[in-house]
Amino acid sequence: MTAVTTEELRGLFLFEALTDEQLRWLADRGQSRTYDTGAPVYVEGQPSEHLYVLLDGGLRMSRLVGGEDVVISETTHRGAYAGAVRAYVGDAAEPYGNSVVATAPSRFFQLPAADFAELMRTFFPMAVHLLDGLYIGVRNSEATVRQREHLAQLGTLSANLAHELNNPAAAAVRATGQLRGRVAGMRRKLAVIAEGGVDPRTIHRLVELQEQAVERAARGRPPMTPVEEADREDEVTDLLDGFGVPESYQLAPVFTAAGLDVEWLREICAQGDPTGPLRWLADTLETEALMDEIEDATGRISTLVAAVKQYSYVDTASHQEIDVHVGMDSTVVMLGSKLQGVQVVRDYDRSLPKVLAYGAELNQVWTNLIDNAADAIGGTGTLTLRTALDADSLLVEISDDGPGIPPEVQPRVFDAFFTTKAPGHGSGLGLDNARRIVVGRHGGTLDFVTGDSGTTFQVRLPLVRPKG
Structure with missing residues (x-):
């Protein structure tokens, strides 16, 4: 471990507005620490003893969800920070809420949590109160809305x-x-x-x-x-x-x-x-x-009962090799009432191998995408379900022949809480949840192409999950 200069700290966006005195204060209390590729910087559940700021290299942040290590973010952006980010609100021994590993030979600025808390309370007391209130409010609001989204989806399926x-x-x-x-x-x-x-x-x-x-x-x-x-x-x-x-x-x-x-x-x-x-x-x-x-x-x-069991994966392991066609067909059955006036075209490649996945969660993805497609075509039109092999991934395409997504809306399609539906008809979390499941839980991608002749959402699921 080595010392860090005030000039290097000033080059980080997190500290660029600090005074010389504040930068010297940080440099005296923190230090630079290096990590090899794949080395853990800290592990979820351990006491949050330090704040880490990326100086060089890259990091991958993940959380344990249902026994699976789910990637939250991966970046090489200089100044990215993690660790004891909320030490200033009280208990510095609060466990880390995620894990971070180095994705390349990396160097971090390491600051003890107690010193970070002292910095915030001494120099930015008003910001501490504002940030703490904002954090709690956003967390509670998001949890409430996500719960309502799940309940609304359950109500739709039940109806x-x-x-x-x-x-x-x-x-x-x-x-x-x-x-x-x-x-x-x-x-x-x-x-x-x-x-x-x-x-x-x-x-x-x-x-x-x-x-x-x-x-x-x-x-x-x-x-x-x-x-x-x-x-x-x-x-x-x-x-x-x-x-x-x-x-x-x-x-x-x-x-x-x-x-x-x-x-x-x-x-x-x-x-x-x-x-x-x-x-x-x-x-x-x-x-x-x-x-x-x-x-x-x-x-x-x-x-119908069999479709419900297939949809929810009752009496089966949550993580297993699945045939995506079974889940897509059971989702169509579950949404049968909404799709009564829709022509459903299946263009399946039945020779595709099974994929290791969380079947019930993928069915939530199919539900959101098919439900959105039905809304886009107003209950009458053509819905096309297609599967194919795309390099080392299994490709699923869900297409509608609706009017397409307006250009001004496209950049925000996957934003949480963004919706174009009328008030009371959508929370704006459907595609956000779908992306979290596909990207975070399965290491895949979720994209779309759109135009005047309709919209196609493309889900790619890796047939072999990358190690690490």
Whole structure:
């Protein structure tokens, strides 16, 4: 360690306005200390004993978040400072809130925290009070707004999910009520059979017809326009009327929806009185259709629940190798209500390798970017999700065909608390949080390109995280 001259201190922006007396005071109490590349200057959690000011070289500042060392900043700017920056407010033994390592052979001006506190209180007492109040106010305000942002995002996702769950749930309830009525009718028919009121040969024939009808319905029918379907119903109705089947207008839609052809129905009608067999078939086909509807509705609910689990990474490690396509698709499902009028185009490179990441946090990024894209196109337009390999990174692009970002807004897109949305519709923290997650948590980049034909946000995630 060596002494530092007042002239060298005067060349630092932090001290350039100090008087000669103040600079001599600093030079007498501080000293220069050198560090090799990769050497720790100080470690988070240790008592904050010194203020460090970069004289030459470079530094990287990081914090431990969830057991992961997250880079906050990296600079070679002469005069950058770190360490006991708030020693003047009281307890000099307060732990360091971050860690700093040298990114090159570096030299720092090292000033004991107690001396830094004395400097501030002696020469700048008013500034101490102002800075302390400002720091606490900003910290509390930012914490409150960030919490509200997370709650607002959770509310948006919950509202979308409730809307998506309501439709299949209502369909399942409706189909179950109708099925109960069909089952009650079948019980009455079984009671008649049990009393011996139906010839066994007739029962055997009905069962055969039932199986044939179900098999034909399972094959599906070719797509028909509404006009073609109406013509087919009229044809079936005329056929049944010709054989004297009562209420043929109620049976015809059932047989048409099941895809039963007219000739097969004609063969049944020609074998004797068709009224009983046709009603039996209609009940069977409606029962099958209702069970299909219930299966489809509950399947959609199961799909939504699976999407929620994929989105939140429930029952999985927070940091693991993930397929980004799964998270993007589950996010689209979660935002399904908001994207109802939007055409979602997926241009995925399915051959991409998995990436080591915090899946739930990346899903927050996809949520912010997709939600912003939906707002940009006003709920109608095209949203394109694209993935590709870009050198040693996995590239994710989320594009909209909206009007683009105005030139005067572009420099502030990632600024915290900046928003172009109406009051109450955005906190301005969505893209700031997205950038923190992509850059700070994953060592990637988040950029955008924009123009009159739309905006594309580009997320690059390194396939191999750099060491150190």
